Amino acid sequence: MQIITGINDTVKLANGVLMPRFGLGVWQAAPEVTATAVSTAIQAGYPMIDAAKAYGNEIQVGEGIKQGLAATGKKRSDLFVTTKLANEDQGYESTLKNFDASLQRLGLDYLDLYLIHWPVAGKWAETWRAFEDLYKAGKVRAIGVCNFSMATMQSLIAQSEIAPMVDQVEFHPWLQQPELKKYLAETGIQQEAWSPLGGTGGSLMKEPVIQAIANKHGKSAAQILIRWDLENGLVTIPKSVHPEYIRQNADVFDFSLDEDDMKQLAAMNQNKRTSYWLTSFDWYFGDEK
Numbered sequence: 001m002q003i004i005t006g007i008n009d010t011v012k013l014a015n016g017v018l019m020p021r022f023g024l025g026v027w028q029a030a031p032e033v034t035a036t037a038v039s040t041a042i043q044a045g046y047p048m049i050d051a052a053k054a055y056g057n058e059i060q061v062g063e064g065i066k067q068g069l070a071a072t073g074k075k076r077s078d079l080f081v082t083t084k085l086a087n088e089d090q091g092y093e094s095t096l097k098n099f100d101a102s103l104q105r106l107g108l109d110y111l112d113l114y115l116i117h118w119p120v121a122g123k124w125a126e127t128w129r130a131f132e133d134l135y136k137a138g139k140v141r142a143i144g145v146c147n148f149s150m151a152t153m154q155s156l157i158a159q160s161e162i163a164p165m166v167d168q169v170e171f172h173p174w175l176q177q178p179e180l181k182k183y184l185a186e187t188g189i190q191q192e193a194w195s196p197l198g199g200t201g202g203s204l205m206k207e208p209v210i211q212a213i214a215n216k217h218g219k220s221a222a223q224i225l226i227r228w229d230l231e232n233g234l235v236t237i238p239k240s241v242h243p244e245y246i247r248q249n250a251d252v253f254d255f256s257l258d259e260d261d262m263k264q265l266a267a268m269n270q271n272k273r274t275s276y277w278l279t280s281f282d283w284y285f286g287d288e289k
Contacts, residue, residue: 013165023048025237037241038064050237052084062107082113090123095130111140119152168192173268192235199274
């Protein structure tokens, strides 16, 4: 298990950049509540915000960042900001253009991390070349991908000058992907968990095993799942737009899961996804299952 000291813990990426272990996700956050959620998170001490063009709320994320920094007196450099290139925007020139558009919507002059949202067949290789050029130009501190499996990652690395520094994938007790986790660790690519709470339905948090562990520690089911990610060495970005849950989700640094807890949670793996996967799309990459 990982040694965890607090909300500002970081992991060192392959290029030496320190990435926070914990942040706020804004997938499915309605634009009208996103700015308040982001500002609340920053005021609660969150060191990282994870956004995407496809979420339709980059402008509001930018407003929330501005409000949160003003309320806390923090500097832009105190916050780690990620956004993602939308699937329809892939391609070399389109990537460069849309990177600048995301910066404008966010009201920022650089990104800490830029991710390819999905591996669009026939496009991701030239898209990655644009990512490499953005990184070399100093416009983004780190570059990575989302939803790349071992097959797509191996193919990308074979064609790349710079390997991805992060792979953001769905990860929770129902979907642990141990082979991918082992591969990323061995390759020096940081794994980041999306939907760490098991999706929007809340079914995972109602599992008796998780409820029992939560009761044992006097914590919520969400706090158990977040702590489990951290103790597994992942970066995690739980999403909430409710101020009380945003603050509660950050209250995971005063307890630890014991060996029995970790064994019970590991035993829950069902290879069960809570959202779509590559096979649902026209950009299906043939080696995926």
